[in-house]
Amino acid sequence: MKSNSMIIVFLLVIIQLSCKTNAITGRNQLKLVSDTELQNMAVTEYRQFLSKEKVLNSNTDKNAMIVKNIGIRISTAIIKYYNERNLSAELIGYKWEYNLVDSKQVNAWCMPGGKIVVYTGLLPITKNEDALAVVIGHEIAHALAKHGNERMSQSMLQQFGNLALSVAVNNKPKETRDAFLNAYGVGSSLGFILPHSRQQELEADKFGLRFAALAGYNIREAIPLWNRMKTASGNNGSTEFLNTHPAEDRRITELNKIMDETIRNYFRPNMN
Ligand SMILES: [Zn+2]
Structure with a gap:
């Protein structure tokens, strides 16, 4: 009992010391692993993922x-936005890549360092470039808000205590890899965009919308998009999916609340 409470105190101290304020959301979050370590892991996992999938050639x-054009427009807008706010240090190590893979999964994700994948299964739901830009903006926002790092840190703490990532990779390679892939929603067993916590989803919606608007997209497409997503998930017939996505109506309500303000403050017409 005594040693248990000491462990708890020890973990609480670690959690406190490991909390960092996020540059764009301003929220304090648990961060046990460094961005550089995660970016390095992302490069390896991204290559490995693409080598096993059918990647469609953007030429x-x-x-x-x-997909590539949307990725370029949004990342260019983000680089500018970060520069204007003296946040460009946050993007160090980012080498943006945008790939479309041939897969029925309704999914898309962005690993740290700007490694983006869209699955063809998403396209019948996005239907148009503006809606696809909203999804890509949302996934990039998860990466920039460091939600993956937060999730990775939480599962590292749960599974290994406060083990350094490099030690965990050596000692428990499979578990560490699984934690990483889970944290970034790669290979979700549900075959559908894997939701983060509600707070993370609301942050990704807010900043994703902002990034897509900065890149000149019609972000009003977000509302019909999430309605189509809701219908598609209903048709998916998976109760498991519905249990993990109870919140599409709430998401749409929140998006409607910030829509006009986001367009007024952030929309910049695309000049290209
Ligand atoms: Zn999300």
Whole structure:
């Protein structure tokens, strides 16, 4: 009992020492692993993922070209936005990549360092470039708000105590890798965009909308998009999915609340 309470005190101290304020959300979050370590892990995992999937060539495939163009427009807008706010240090190590893979999964994600994947299964739901830009903006916002780091830190703490990532990788390679892939929603067993916590989802919606607006997209498409997502998830027939996504109506309500203000303050027409 005594040693248990000492462990709890020890963990609480670690948690306190490991909390960092996020540059864009301003929220304090648990961060046990460094961004550099996660970016390095992302490079390896991204390559490995792409080597196993059918990646569509952006020179020959129209949709892959669209994904790449949206990625370039949004990342360019983000770099500018960060520069204007003296936050460019936050983007050090970012080497943006945008790939479309041929897969029925309704999914998209962004690993730290700007490694983005969109699955073709998402396209019948996004239907148009503006809605796809909203999803890509949302996934990039998860990465920039460091939600993956937060999730990775939480599962590291749960599984290994406060083990350094490099030690965990050596001692428990499979568990560490699984924690990483889970944290970034890669290979979700549900075959559907894996939700983060409600707070993380609201942050990703807010900043994702802002980034897509900065890149000149019609972000009003977000509302019909999430309605289509809701219908599609209903048709998916998976009760497990519905249990993890109870909040699409709430998401739409929140998006409607910030829509006009986001367009007024952030929309910049695309000049290209
Ligand atoms: Zn999300």
